[in-house]
Amino acid sequence: MSEWPIPKPIDPINAEFWHVCQDGVLRFQRCTACDRFRHLPRYMCASCGSTDYEWSAVEPRGSLYSWTVTHQVFHANFAVPFIAAVVEFSEGVRLMSQLVGAEAGQLELGLSVDVEFHVVSDEFQTPVFKLATR
Ligand SMILES: [Zn+2]
Structure with missing residues (x-):
C-alpha cells in the first residue's frame, strides 16, 4: 500500500x-x-x-455489512482497485474502512471481519479490516 x-x-x-x-x-x-x-x-x-x-x-471483530470495489482514483495515495467496506460490530456501531488482503469474489454479507491497524507513519495508524481466519 x-x-x-x-x-x-x-x-x-x-x-x-x-x-x-x-x-x-x-x-x-x-x-x-x-x-x-x-x-x-x-x-x-x-x-x-x-x-x-x-x-x-470493542472486540476487534465485526461482520461485513456492505462493501464496494472502488476503481476510481479519488486520492492519489489510495491504490485502486480497493475494497471499501462497512463493518458492523456487536455493540451496534458500524465503521467504514478498507478491507485488505481479500478479493471481491470471496465476500458475502455477514462474513466475520477482524480489525487490524495499518501503520501510515510513526505517528499515525488507522483501522482496516481483514477477513477473519478463525
Ligand atoms: Zn445515552
Missing part, C-alpha cells in the same frame, strides 16, 4: 476518535448515562441526550 493520507479533522470530537486509535485498540464512544455506543463521533447521545461519554474498547 502506498502511504495513506492522515486525516486532518476540523471538529475536535473527530480528532478524539483518531487520537484514541493510536494505541492500536479500536474504541467507540459509549454514553455513560445509557451505555449506548455511537459512531460517527458526536457530542450528544441520540438515545438519551446525555453529553457524557467515554471511549470504550
Whole structure:
C-alpha cells in the first residue's frame, strides 16, 4: 500500500476518535448515562441526550455489512482497485474502512471481519479490516 493520507479533522470530537486509535485498540464512544455506543463521533447521545461519554474498547471483530470495489482514483495515495467496506460490530456501531488482503469474489454479507491497524507513519495508524481466519 502506498502511504495513506492522515486525516486532518476540523471538529475536535473527530480528532478524539483518531487520537484514541493510536494505541492500536479500536474504541467507540459509549454514553455513560445509557451505555449506548455511537459512531460517527458526536457530542450528544441520540438515545438519551446525555453529553457524557467515554471511549470504550470493542472486540476487534465485526461482520461485513456492505462493501464496494472502488476503481476510481479519488486520492492519489489510495491504490485502486480497493475494497471499501462497512463493518458492523456487536455493540451496534458500524465503521467504514478498507478491507485488505481479500478479493471481491470471496465476500458475502455477514462474513466475520477482524480489525487490524495499518501503520501510515510513526505517528499515525488507522483501522482496516481483514477477513477473519478463525
Ligand atoms: Zn445515552
